[in-house]
Amino acid sequence: MLKKIAVIPARLEAQRFPKKLLQDLGGAPVIVRTYEAAVRTGLFDQVLVATDSKDIYQIIRQYDGKAIMSQKEHDCGSNRIAEAVLDLDYDIIVNVQGDEPFTNRGDLERLIQVFEEDKDHKVDLASLMHPLTEESEIQDPNNVKVIVDDLGNAIYFSRSPIPFVRDESVDIEFQKHIGIYAFRKKALMEFYKTAPTPLEMAEKIECIRYLEHGKKIRMVKTSNRSIGIDTPTDLEKARVLWES
Structure with a gap:
């Protein structure tokens, strides 16, 4: 049976x-709500927050x-996680x-399932995506888009x-990459040893470095439209959803 840990990289000054x-x-x-959601799944042997902030560290411990x-x-985030699980x-x-x-x-379970079914260890990472239908969403640079091959x-x-x-x-069909992903520890440690690539730095998308070093990332479709909180507007949307 695979041993699994969820790590939440938490940088204070976004x-x-x-x-x-x-x-x-x-x-x-917000960080506590995310931690609680990961624990509540019951999928992991451990859930851990890796942070550069004493405030975040103390709040998580407080809860x-x-x-x-x-x-x-x-x-x-990958480097922060790699240090934490080294x-x-x-x-x-x-x-x-x-x-x-x-x-x-459900989404996390499907990511883990990718590795349980990958008996030959051909997949290095797994991540989530969901369709974008509104033109404003497609054009928004805060929404990272992904294209996939016939195998996903x-x-x-x-x-x-x-x-x-x-x-x-x-x-x-345009697909939005949701920033929740899973990786084999070997792939993570190899990433940790490499320097950022020009494409990665230009786009500010760390997954590109994995691709440039030949890692296979299996994308899993989801219908769940999770709210990532990148702006104050996103936070207001999250509060409305939380109360609904």
């Missing part, structure tokens, strides 16, 4: 919405959660974004609309 993880959502901070302080500065014995590490408090069991493996991620539709008679 560029677009500083201290968003400490904002109130239904009576508790009887498990947290670890990063000892190094990190430019992406000496831990797990087969599958699931990255749950700290600003995704509506993560549900990622070909590329971009903040631009991909593919570019030159022939409008072709029926194309």
Whole structure:
């Protein structure tokens, strides 16, 4: 049986919405709601918050959660997670974004299932995507788009609309990448040893580095339209959804 851990990388000073993880959502901070959602799935041997913030560390501990302080500065979530699990014995590490408090069991279970069915270890990572239908959503650079091959493996991620539709008679479904993904520990540790690539830095999408180093990312479709809290507007939407 695969040993599984969920790690929530939590950086305090997000560029677009500083201290968003400490904002109130239904009576508790966003990061606490995300941690509780991951624990509530019952899928993991452990759930851990990896953070650069003493405030976040103390709040998670205040709610009887498990947290670890990063000892190094990190430019992406994967590196923060890699440091946290370096000496831990797990087969599958699931990255749950700290600003995704509506993560549900079904989606995480399907990510884990990818590895349970991958007996030949051909898949290095698994992640989620869902269709974008509104033109404003497709054009929004805050929505990372992904294109896949016939097997569902990622070909590329971009903040631009991909593919570019030159022939409008072709029926194309745009897919949004949801920033929740799982990886084999070996793939994560190999990523940790590499430097950011120009494409990764240009797009500000760390998954591109995995692709450039030949890693296979299996994308799993979901109908759940989770709200990632990137802006104050997103937070208001999340509060409405929380109360519904």
